[in-house]
Amino acid sequence: MQRRSDLDTFYGLLAELESRVGGLRLLGQCHGRMNWPERGVYFFFEPGETRGRNPSASRVVRVGTHALISQSRTTLWKRISQHRGTTNPRGGNHRGSIFRLLSGEAMMTRDPALQIESWGRKSSATREIRANERQHEALVSQYIGAMKLLFVSVPDASGPESARCIIERNAIALLSNYRDATPDQPSSNWLGQSSGRDRVRRSGLWNNNHVDEEYDPAFLGLLEDLVRQTPST
Template identity: 50%
Template sequence: MTDVTARRQDTDRFYALLDELAERVGGPRRLYQCSAASGWPPHGVYFFFQDGETRADGARPRVVRVGTHALTATSRTTLWTRLAQHRGQISGTNPGGGNQRGSIFRRHVGYALLASGDWPSEIAQSWPKTHVTARQRQAESPLELAVTALIAAMPLLWLDVPDRDIRRKIEANSIALLSRRIGGIDPPSPTWLGLHAANDKVRSSGLWNSNHVDDEYDPAFLDDMDVCVTSHRQSSLP
């Protein structure tokens, strides 16, 4: 069996597991539909899709980001709090706002929007900075709103994975399997927004990820993923 054939079979198995997961949770959700009270497991791995992005066959949705949370012993971040950081605010005092300095996903998307649209130069100057003034944060608000609108509309699947080491393994190997930088078989569409990202690893991997995109994957992670999918409880999300 060639490496390409093995990778294709492993990729097909990966997506078959996501299909099974989708059946268990009632299909993908979009974050603008969800809240903290939507019945999330405490810990997990999440898989984002994006409208218009399909696998090479043109028929099946393509994963565009994989992520997890709480990979250190001291972290108390839950699955929902991490997803909420990516999504931004839907209501409250700043509806649609967000903080890209707390989410590398938001930062990647913001850079791509900056490169593909007509935005004030003040935003382009402050977006890369770690620390900004309150005035600069306010000036960035239109871009944060656009980032929230895009991420909150992305279809999402989530997998209940209580064990920290297994979460790390599934996240890292899923990214490595899918990354175009090291042989991933499903290319992004010519119009994928990520092709405008500032980070070359995002542009060339076809994923809104920059970590693990140059790693070799271990196909054994699919067995761990299979166990987690099989044990994933039926979702109570609306």
């Protein structure tokens, strides 16, 4: 089947990228002094989440990028650091990261004792509200920090038609189980199974956008070109 073949091609390209950059990075150990391209697309891998036809291979659980608004100056590391949160003290701001928001919601659904009424409400919060959320933000950082990531440099201009947007949108659509099941199903223990977001549960991804779209296989050629342009370390 075309989609199964495209999934294998996609993961094959990620394996080549991993080899070129010297391996995956553990998110919790990442910092701004590392060598980061200014712009790119990132792929997150979660412990315990593997590919259906190859249980020894990890499956991608989130795809993302940044600076999709014209004139935006947000860098790749800036966006990744928003998801990772702070390390000392451990914490973060789920209002600045949809990934943190989604995973924090799922944690509270799985364990009602963790419920925080203010979570995900409003785009800003008082110092008192943030203090009340601090412990849960730390749990989210611990959870996300255990994930590994891979990224590909995409040195293009900001904007909704950028190559980064094309790769992000189509990679999500290819990986998503929302429209049709893929061979790579989430595990029964995956935290996303407890998400209150239908798109997360059905897609098997920590993504809310593009999971219900069709993908254009041509994006794999673009990704291949960028991977082959990545210098080996």
